[in-house]
Amino acid sequence: MIEWIKYIILGMIQGITEILPISSSGHLTLFTNLFQMDTSNLTVFLMLTNTGSFLAILYFFRKDVFSLISRSYAFVFMKKDIYKEDLSYALKILVAVTPVGVVGLLFEDVLPDDLLTVGVALIITGSLLFYIYSNRHFEYNKTIGFKHALIVGLFQMFAIIPGISRSGITLTGGLAQKIPLKQALKFSFLSYVAISFPVSILSIIRVSDVSEPIHVGGYLVATLLSFVFSYLAVKWLYEYVKIKNLIYFSVYCLVVGTITLILYFI
Numbered sequence: 001m002i003e004w005i006k007y008i009i010l011g012m013i014q015g016i017t018e019i020l021p022i023s024s025s026g027h028l029t030l031f032t033n034l035f036q037m038d039t040s041n042l043t044v045f046l047m048l049t050n051t052g053s054f055l056a057i058l059y060f061f062r063k064d065v066f067s068l069i070s071r072s073y074a075f076v077f078m079k080k081d082i083y084k085e086d087l088s089y090a091l092k093i094l095v096a097v098t099p100v101g102v103v104g105l106l107f108e109d110v111l112p113d114d115l116l117t118v119g120v121a122l123i124i125t126g127s128l129l130f131y132i133y134s135n136r137h138f139e140y141n142k143t144i145g146f147k148h149a150l151i152v153g154l155f156q157m158f159a160i161i162p163g164i165s166r167s168g169i170t171l172t173g174g175l176a177q178k179i180p181l182k183q184a185l186k187f188s189f190l191s192y193v194a195i196s197f198p199v200s201i202l203s204i205i206r207v208s209d210v211s212e213p214i215h216v217g218g219y220l221v222a223t224l225l226s227f228v229f230s231y232l233a234v235k236w237l238y239e240y241v242k243i244k245n246l247i248y249f250s251v252y253c254l255v256v257g258t259i260t261l262i263l264y265f266i
Contacts, residue, residue: 121163
């Protein structure tokens with residue numbers, strides 16, 4: 001029963017922290033240590049629960065995703081010039097996800113995921129959010145161009161480090177270039193959909209290759225809860241959060257990062 005409770009908690013944590021700018025990988029590393037859980041299959045668990053988050057975001061932005069795909073197809077194959085901007089936006093998403101895709105493949109198995117790394121990375125995430133909060137009085141009126149997309153992609157590379165929030169670092173990249181919050185959020189999450197599609201397929205393959213026994217029921221429940229809580233979190237974040245609210249996430253990351261470092265050293 002205790003094991004089930006642990007997986008339920010981890011699924012909820014993944015769902016919420018994947019969306020909010022507070023790092024899902026950092027929180028899962030922290031809580032698996034606190035729960036003294038076997039981390040030999042943690043990568044597979046992270047990828048599966050990430051699939052739950054991916055499906056939730058895909059469902060939330062389903063109209064945008066379908067529109068981008070269908071209109072890009074119409075422009076390329078049916079020569080409908082009115083959809084040129086849609087293809088351009090889709091290409092910007094590909095530009096943004098290419099750096100993190102390459103870096104993820106190269107360094108996935110060599111990055112440390114201990115409490116020291118997580119603690120330092122959470123403090124960095126909190127500091128970046130505080131920087132954006134402190135400079136929030138800029139005029140946010142730019143539209144996303146290919147240069148902006150590339151810079152967001154370069155920021156997003158660092159999200160492979162446990163404790164560096166993917167949504168937080170991409171928001172930082174977007175807002176630092178004076179992209180409006182709603183535009184930056186939408187671009188961040190659509191980029192997440194693009195990069196998570198191949199990752200989700202890879203997670204299914206990896207589950208079938210796992211030789212050690214895994215808690216199948218726990219993994220499935222955690223993935224389902226990840227879907228539910230990711231959907232609720234993205235709905236709330238997209239509809240209600242303003243730039244000035246980033247101070248709360250900043251303080252949270254700084255506090256949790258400090259606590260994580262204390263746990264590492266004691």
